[in-house]
Amino acid sequence: MQKYLSENIVDIFFILGISSIVILVISALSIGYFIKKIPYDYFLNDKRGISEYKDKNPIFWIITLALKNIIGYCLIMGGILMLVLPGQGLLTILVGLMLSDYPGKFKLEKRIIKTNLILKTINWYRNKSNIPPIIFK
Template sequence: MHLSPEVELGLVVASAVVFVATLVAVPMLVVRLPADHFVRPPTRRSVLIHFGRNVVGGILVAVGLAMLVLPGQGVITILIGLSVLDLPIKHRLIRRILSQPRLEHAIQRLRERAGKPPLEIPDSDEPSPPASERRAVNSRRSRAPSGSAGRSHA
């Protein structure tokens, strides 16, 4: 299949525009995310907001998939799209993507440069606990004595 020169030029221009837009938009979105965005419990929303979020999230995932072969930040765009979606599989996919060391390092570096706290990344093999449980576990960890006192080594 041969494309006309006008269509080819249009695709090149569209690809360049998407590339530049993602270079600006994706880092801004990553920096604006609250530090606990990926570990806090979901909030209830109206049907209209639920539908709108799924439409926007689906578009971001589709654009991110396209950017895997076109210029742009495909993986980060997919991650942001998935975080917007309200689907049961969302949390598992996000944990799997965020478990990639290079991506986590890039995200944390963006946030550090912007003076934001690091994102709390959920463990890849267990679901996110509710916020109240996280606070309880974190406070127990901070009060726990260091060393191996009390453990038996038989």
């Protein structure tokens, strides 16, 4: 293993560097899309509503929920690795946290979005896209 690593160190770092750039570009391009998709009144309630897919198609809902959580937890683990390797570690962890389901997630999302700088930035972007700003109680 050590011999393989020493012989291929340049290739490994090249692949890690390209992967980091690809993740950065995908994150940068997709963040605007997701900001637009947040309903303006999403944070008005203290608890998140139940998904309409749960009643309409429970099997599809379970499969989607499982895949979303698996991807989210993989992103969290990858982000933790990227803290010591080249890459967008914190951004990847944040995306993984937003994809995963866990107790207190809605409160955490609300607290992050309520941060003055983040809320101003999100609402500025939504305003540029002619979408109503996110509101709280």
